[in-house]
Amino acid sequence: MMLKGMVAGLVFVAAVGHAQAQDGPVKIGVLTDMSSSLSDTQGMGSVEGARLAIEDFGGTVLGRKIELVHADHQNKADIGATIARRWFDTEDVRLIVDLGNSSVGLATQGIAKDKDRITIATGAATSELTGKACSPNSFHWGYDSYQFSGAAPAQMVKAGLDTWFFVTADYAFGYALENDTRKVVEAAGGKVVGSVRHPINTQDFSSFLLQAQGSGAKVIAIASAVGDLQNALKQGQEFAIFGKKQVPSAMALLLVDVKSVGLQATQGTSISTVFYWDQDDATREFAKRFRARMQRPPSEAQAMNYSGVMHYLKAVKAAGTTETQAVLKKMKETPVDDLMTKQAKIRADGRLMRDVRLAKVKSPAESKADWDFFEIGATVPGEQAFRPAADSACPLLAK
Known part of the structure; x- marks a missing residue:
């Protein structure tokens, strides 16, 4: 009898908990x-x-x-x-x-x-x-790393910027962004000459940027996001590493990055975006x-x-x-x-x-107000912007 009573009590408690979950x-x-x-x-x-x-x-x-x-x-x-x-x-x-x-x-x-x-x-x-x-x-x-990688790298290679060095965040996003961009660069006929990884929340990018400079690559690709991306771009400008001989590529550039780094340093950058407030x-x-x-x-x-x-x-x-x-x-x-x-x-x-929408970062002269940073261009259908199902490793997609 005692055992039956305990079981009944447990069933009652479970029922009450289920009812509360449905009503809460x-x-x-x-x-x-x-x-x-x-x-x-x-x-x-x-x-x-x-x-x-x-x-x-x-x-x-x-x-x-x-x-x-x-x-x-x-x-x-x-x-x-x-x-x-x-x-x-x-x-x-x-x-x-x-x-x-x-x-x-x-x-x-x-x-x-x-x-x-x-x-x-x-x-x-x-x-x-x-x-x-x-x-x-x-x-x-x-957004995702595949979409980020496809906006500008192929165009840059075709324009003669055909050697690349990656400064990459040492976590999942950085790896994915570098790998996705590397495939785009190589498919367009470019060459990746090297890469270096930095930890998250890096304050001093000097050693990583100097390695990139020493590679002689025409493009220094920053495969990082937000705070790290901003620091890398700022320090590349401060150390006079970025210029006509070596240009930066910020594949994952977002609205807040432009605000932090400034239009002077980011103007002309081509990106794709899933949302822009002034669209x-x-x-x-x-x-x-x-x-x-x-x-x-x-x-x-x-x-x-x-x-x-x-x-x-x-x-x-x-x-x-x-x-x-x-x-x-x-x-x-x-x-x-x-x-x-x-x-x-x-x-x-x-x-x-x-x-998604293609966009270009405005120059200081083109920007008419605070946060007026992007010139919105053509629309790219999702089927073109994101990884095709045929190229995916997801088992949920029928091959």
């Missing part, structure tokens, strides 16, 4: 860099992007409040993984967005699959998230609302958080439940359509096949 808030987590080299383009701005999506959706879904939580992964995969497990196991977080650092993104994506939860990478950029590390529970929403009337209106809270326009990753969270909430409403598999089905079968994304489809590997 729908929790979304923003796991991002709040204090390190990526915080300028992610950080609290990423939280604000997600919060604006929740507000625009109405603050509730299925009659339940939508609750937003956030945490700093400090650019460390073990810290990010620990937070993700806690959120999934004990705090009933259904979705994690941003992920920021690519190593954190890869680790969290694996945990989400094991726990049957969902992740949307909006800040993490390694193309391996939808390559050999792809997951049926995860999505890659914005059209809809993005300008969104940027106006964001700027009122953050005193600056949204970065690419911050805007992608808005888009990803909005699509998730639409899928929850359509599915009539927060159960992962039902929500995933709705997310994958429904085109993404919002103020910055128009009828974009999600591929089986989780890659959102959004259009």
